Amino acid sequence: MECRDSSDRQNQPEDRSLSSEADDIVPDKRKRESEPDTTQQNSWWKTTLCSYFRRFDGSCSHGESCRYAHGEAELRPRPDNTWDPTSERAKKIAKTETDEGEKERQLGGVMMTEALEAESGDNASGLSKCLVNLPMKWSPDDLKKFLSEQGVLFNSVKKKKGMYVGFVTFESIEQARTAVKALDGKSFANNRTLKVSDVVPRSFEKKSKVTRPPNTTQQVENPSEAVDGSNIIAAVIDDDDNDDDSTIPNGSVLKGRSVRNVVTPLAHMTYPNQIENKKNSLMQNLRKLTNNVRKACPNGVSLPEWILKSKEIGRLPCELVGVIESPLINGYRNKCEFSVGYSLQGKPTVGFLLGNFREGVTAVEEPVDCPNISRISVKYAAIFQDFLQHSPLPLRNRLNNSGFWRQLTVREGRKPCKISEADNLENIIQEVLLIVQVCTVGLDDGQVKLEVEKLAQAFSVGSSMEFPPLPLTAFVIQDHTGISNVAPSDAPVRYVFIRRDEGDYGLHMTDDVVEPRINDHINNLRFSISPTAFFQVNTLAAEKLYALAGDWADLGPDTLLFDICCGTGTIGLTLAHRVGMVVGIEMNASAISDAQRNAEINGIKNCNFVCGKAEDVIGSLMKDYLSTPKKLNGISDAAENNEVTTNANKEKISDADHVPGPEDSLSIDDGNGSSGSKCSGDEDGLRKDCVLKSSSPQQQFKNVVAIVDPPRAGLHPTVIKVLRTQSRLRRLVYISCNPESLVANAIELCTPSGDKTEKGNNQKNWQWRHMSAAGLARHRSKSMPTSEPFNPIKAMGVDLFPHTPHCELVMLLER
Numbered sequence: 001m002e003c004r005d006s007s008d009r010q011n012q013p014e015d016r017s018l019s020s021e022a023d024d025i026v027p028d029k030r031k032r033e034s035e036p037d038t039t040q041q042n043s044w045w046k047t048t049l050c051s052y053f054r055r056f057d058g059s060c061s062h063g064e065s066c067r068y069a070h071g072e073a074e075l076r077p078r079p080d081n082t083w084d085p086t087s088e089r090a091k092k093i094a095k096t097e098t099d100e101g102e103k104e105r106q107l108g109g110v111m112m113t114e115a116l117e118a119e120s121g122d123n124a125s126g127l128s129k130c131l132v133n134l135p136m137k138w139s140p141d142d143l144k145k146f147l148s149e150q151g152v153l154f155n156s157v158k159k160k161k162g163m164y165v166g167f168v169t170f171e172s173i174e175q176a177r178t179a180v181k182a183l184d185g186k187s188f189a190n191n192r193t194l195k196v197s198d199v200v201p202r203s204f205e206k207k208s209k210v211t212r213p214p215n216t217t218q219q220v221e222n223p224s225e226a227v228d229g230s231n232i233i234a235a236v237i238d239d240d241d242n243d244d245d246s247t248i249p250n251g252s253v254l255k256g257r258s259v260r261n262v263v264t265p266l267a268h269m270t271y272p273n274q275i276e277n278k279k280n281s282l283m284q285n286l287r288k289l290t291n292n293v294r295k296a297c298p299n300g301v302s303l304p305e306w307i308l309k310s311k312e313i314g315r316l317p318c319e320l321v322g323v324i325e326s327p328l329i330n331g332y333r334n335k336c337e338f339s340v341g342y343s344l345q346g347k348p349t350v351g352f353l354l355g356n357f358r359e360g361v362t363a364v365e366e367p368v369d370c371p372n373i374s375r376i377s378v379k380y381a382a383i384f385q386d387f388l389q390h391s392p393l394p395l396r397n398r399l400n401n402s403g404f405w406r407q408l409t410v411r412e413g414r415k416p417c418k419i420s421e422a423d424n425l426e427n428i429i430q431e432v433l434l435i436v437q438v439c440t441v442g443l444d445d446g447q448v449k450l451e452v453e454k455l456a457q458a459f460s461v462g463s464s465m466e467f468p469p470l471p472l473t474a475f476v477i478q479d480h481t482g483i484s485n486v487a488p489s490d491a492p493v494r495y496v497f498i499r500r501d502e503g504d505y506g507l508h509m510t511d512d513v514v515e516p517r518i519n520d521h522i523n524n525l526r527f528s529i530s531p532t533a534f535f536q537v538n539t540l541a542a543e544k545l546y547a548l549a550g551d552w553a554d555l556g557p558d559t560l561l562f563d564i565c566c567g568t569g570t571i572g573l574t575l576a577h578r579v580g581m582v583v584g585i586e587m588n589a590s591a592i593s594d595a596q597r598n599a600e601i602n603g604i605k606n607c608n609f610v611c612g613k614a615e616d617v618i619g620s621l622m623k624d625y626l627s628t629p630k631k632l633n634g635i636s637d638a639a640e641n642n643e644v645t646t647n648a649n650k651e652k653i654s655d656a657d658h659v660p661g662p663e664d665s666l667s668i669d670d671g672n673g674s675s676g677s678k679c680s681g682d683e684d685g686l687r688k689d690c691v692l693k694s695s696s697p698q699q700q701f702k703n704v705v706a707i708v709d710p711p712r713a714g715l716h717p718t719v720i721k722v723l724r725t726q727s728r729l730r731r732l733v734y735i736s737c738n739p740e741s742l743v744a745n746a747i748e749l750c751t752p753s754g755d756k757t758e759k760g761n762n763q764k765n766w767q768w769r770h771m772s773a774a775g776l777a778r779h780r781s782k783s784m785p786t787s788e789p790f791n792p793i794k795a796m797g798v799d800l801f802p803h804t805p806h807c808e809l810v811m812l813l814e815r
Ligand SMILES: C[S@@+](CC[C@H](N)C(=O)[O-])C[C@H]1O[C@@H](n2cnc3c(N)ncnc32)[C@H](O)[C@@H]1O
Pocket: 228, 229, 534, 535, 536, 564, 565, 566, 567, 568, 569, 570, 571, 585, 586, 587, 588, 591, 612, 613, 614, 615, 709, 710, 711, 712, 716
């Protein structure tokens, strides 16, 4: 059983816990497992877990005399042996043990968990009913025999000896209905009356889908990972917005789960089967594009050719060419974010949550046996975990967002290598950057510094004790107070340099504001990455992804390539030698300066990187780059027309805010052939100060192509509108780690225009909330300005995430 700490009960009045009767009778069904054991009431009792136990200092608000368990529930001798069976309390407890009480207890407590396990296991799609009042001694076989004797068809049964309840699942509603008719109220076996009930999930199970069929792709572990797909690692999701997290699943719900299954739910399959599974899942998603564009096609407008042809290819909008395999199947992740928390046994642990926090899961287990994680990352998690056993500072408590130690991120940098050399992973990882996220609120600076120094020492010594020693390039402390693990870009960061000279693994720390970085390689280019910038987590598979995008984009010297959501510039820079010019757009200021630095490192001179939210800058950028310039100096037409505005206040841009275009490139080019941009973004992503230099001559490009690689949420509607209405853009390669958002955006890009465009919409906000992404896109396509739609040409999966259900999807759109 899971032990929870004080915050679990934070919404309950303090005095409730102090009422001994309330505690012993435990009206909360979840706590019934730990009720006093009335069968052994004279000498033993089964301890109740203390609701106010604080693990980090071992105390609770009951004080030293607390009589509840501070760990696992256990059978203990009754402290004073004062059990009086005639007392009021004993009578109340005995009352709950009557038949009614027993039934209710079993339905609401232990047995319900079993029902859910049965439901979420082999028979996830089956319909469950529970049969109450079966003889205690019946085994599942007895139950099966009984059901067969009654002529009832069923899928599976589950029953534990010693329980009055059995669980039966059925193939269809019809089967279940017939069974209920045949069984409910039936007298049998010494005048027992059989009762049939629906399996009623408890509140948190009602709201969460405990598991998803493996062919879905919406599985998210960590709020942070959901943002960019960079760290999608767990298999449990809850997509109910109105969650109430007050009910927490106990240990028995999590009992069957292992970190391996949660983090890498496909690991039990062979790799070819995983690929097949992903292909089917992608096809399922792609069909939504056909169906939704068919529905959204305005009356009186002919269906596009590709929809008519879709019948021949299983209702797909275009051919799904296949799924490209990852060159490395195990240990491929170059970035792992390990949570800090307590295991089910109450041990300070660095690893992965056993489920989604929104599902109420807070237990963290060690990252053992997760095939996607490298040995090096696992070792660093273990070093940190050992350190935490003795740290006086508290661990993160997700329930009330308190605690000092929050998360460990291990980022690995690989040296340039051929895919064939990657078999020996350890040989190619040459750099490691560690980021420890903490929350310093309310703590003394001196104490924090001391602990951080001790941790740096532990990492230094721990890594050097391994054979061969683990690489350790830099160690960063990130201070973050928010609920999500994703720290804002301005979260304070402290760099702790650990220099390890040959034969000396001593610690050298400094507070110098010199940003540590990590280097990775794609093709033969070196990428220098700052601690929090995005970089694809599977470097070798990303190489294949970018090559595919380049091939499909049909590039040439007369191509102007827009790399939208460019991160550290990887796509644009790896394709720069195949095009005339690259314009990269990215909202993360440090990623943009990384992109610029990476261009310089690799001697690439035909790239401009613009810092800003794509939705804020793309309109004027496209205008500037695609129209014949009227001015060689000064403000562009787009800027003059105030087309670049903030989302929040539609503030007019000034000269200083002007989005640079080719004119600017010419006018401010320093003439020495160096390509550079200095850029800083503000919090809402609007570029406040962006000076761009480029050696590229101003040039009109014949071929205009965009490669978009947005975060999981997909592209902002403004970006879609600009792409759709910019008639010179004929080809678009869409890369996404979330096929659902790709499909939603493609609906808007591919739905034919009608005669009339709906102006705005009169849908209320609450109505949008209940629409699927595809439904919403269909709706939005009605207000898309009249423009030529794109056609889906082909699609391909690229497996960046072996052993998980996730897969990148690439689609070529043309018009
Ligand atoms: C999936 S990553 C792709 C990065 C890059 N293409 C790569 O392969 O490394 C998405 C990137 O989009 C950026 N991003 C998110 N929202 C954005 C927006 N509204 N405008 C511009 N960039 C955005 C993120 O910071 C992140 O770097």
